[in-house]
Amino acid sequence: MTIKVAGEQKQMADGITVAGLIEAEQVENPQYVTVSVNEEFIDAGDFASHVLNEGDEVEFLYFMGGGR
Amino acid sequence: MAFTNEQLERYSRHIILKEIGVKGQKKLLNATVLIIGAGGLGAPAALYLAAAGVGTIGIVDADTVDLSNLQRQVIHTTNDIGKRKVDSAAETMRAVNPDVTVNTYYDFVSSANIMDLIKDYDFILDGTDNFPAKFLINDACVMAKKPLSHAGIIRFKGQLTTILPGEGPCYRCIFKDPPPKDAVPTCKQAGVIGAMGGVIGSLQAMEAVKYITGVGELLVGYLLTYDALKMEFHKIKLPPRGKGCAVCSDAPTITKLIDYEQAACELKH
Numbered sequence: 001m002t003i004k005v006a007g008e009q010k011q012m013a014d015g016i017t018v019a020g021l022i023e024a025e026q027v028e029n030p031q032y033v034t035v036s037v038n039e040e041f042i043d044a045g046d047f048a049s050h051v052l053n054e055g056d057e058v059e060f061l062y063f064m065g066g067g068r
Numbered sequence: 069m070a071f072t073n074e075q076l077e078r079y080s081r082h083i084i085l086k087e088i089g090v091k092g093q094k095k096l097l098n099a100t101v102l103i104i105g106a107g108g109l110g111a112p113a114a115l116y117l118a119a120a121g122v123g124t125i126g127i128v129d130a131d132t133v134d135l136s137n138l139q140r141q142v143i144h145t146t147n148d149i150g151k152r153k154v155d156s157a158a159e160t161m162r163a164v165n166p167d168v169t170v171n172t173y174y175d176f177v178s179s180a181n182i183m184d185l186i187k188d189y190d191f192i193l194d195g196t197d198n199f200p201a202k203f204l205i206n207d208a209c210v211m212a213k214k215p216l217s218h219a220g221i222i223r224f225k226g227q228l229t230t231i232l233p234g235e236g237p238c239y240r241c242i243f244k245d246p247p248p249k250d251a252v253p254t255c256k257q258a259g260v261i262g263a264m265g266g267v268i269g270s271l272q273a274m275e276a277v278k279y280i281t282g283v284g285e286l287l288v289g290y291l292l293t294y295d296a297l298k299m300e301f302h303k304i305k306l307p308p309r310g311k312g313c314a315v316c317s318d319a320p321t322i323t324k325l326i327d328y329e330q331a332a333c334e335l336k337h
């Protein structure tokens with residue numbers, strides 16, 4: 001199936017979960033990433049159970065602590 | 069307030085813009101902006117806001133200029149090494165534009181002083197380099213209903229969002245709590261490309277100018293990310309404000325400011 005990850009179309013296996021996508025996309029510091037699916041945040045506790053569907057739009061939001 | 073001939077000349081490129089004009093320039097001259105952190109983000113933001121004629125600019129920093137700062141903190145020069153950053157930044161801003169009143173605060177932000185620091189300013193710009201400060205500033209601005217430009221930079225990446233408390237989502241809507249000490253690297257540990265501060269800090273200044281003049285659409289409800297290696301900007305639409313947010317929901321669970329523990333390596337920097 002096709003899903004959109006950070007604005008890019010990607011082919012992923014049917015039934016992939018948010019946790020599975022985090023692994024597939026090799027997300028940095030995965031325990032601290034915020035994930036939105038179709039403009040809604042997913043609780044970190046639901047990453048393993050939240051199954052993605054065809055056409056879903058997923059965003060990863062990362063901590064960036066620098067500035068000075 | 070009438071413009072002097074010198075001011076008409078100085079701000080001519082603003083005044084000629086139909087969105088700004090004489091009216092917008094007057095708004096800028098009457099505006100007050102507080103910049104927290106006189107470093108990678110704060111330096112370019114302060115330079116552009118001073119040049120733009122923002123009438124009063126406050127700058128908060130408890131650090132002194134170090135040789136390793138000069139790779140990106142363009143408001144300080146080699147001659148400023150050892151000076152307080154707030155003094156060095158104020159000197160440069162006054163030299164750029166004598167119209168600007170600069171207030172300096174040689175201090176760290178904490179729960180004890182943040183409300184007092186922000187209270188007299190129209191717009192707050194977060195240019196700090198650590199999560200305890202970023203969460204503190206967010207919470208204080210939400211509680212005091214102060215518009216805030218939040219930003220972060222690391223390596224070849226940067227991001228920012230504009231927070232209008234009560235209207236759009238806040239920093240804590242995106243990130244519930246600061247990560248544990250040293251779990252996510254800082255610029256000092258990971259490095260940052262110097263021009264990143266220039267890109268993101270200038271975008272923060274742009275948001276401040278737009279907010280003050282009421283021009284265009286603010287980055288409220290969006291996180292704009294920039295990846296310099298891919299040369300890509302990406303605008304992430306955020307969910308609406310407050311849903312389960314500990315500080316900005318209609319029934320907040322955080323009602324007092326929190327001083328999170330700083331990573332030891334961040335204390336000096």
Ligand SMILES: [Zn+2]
Pocket residue numbers: 237238239240241242309310313314315316317
């Ligand atoms: Zn919030």
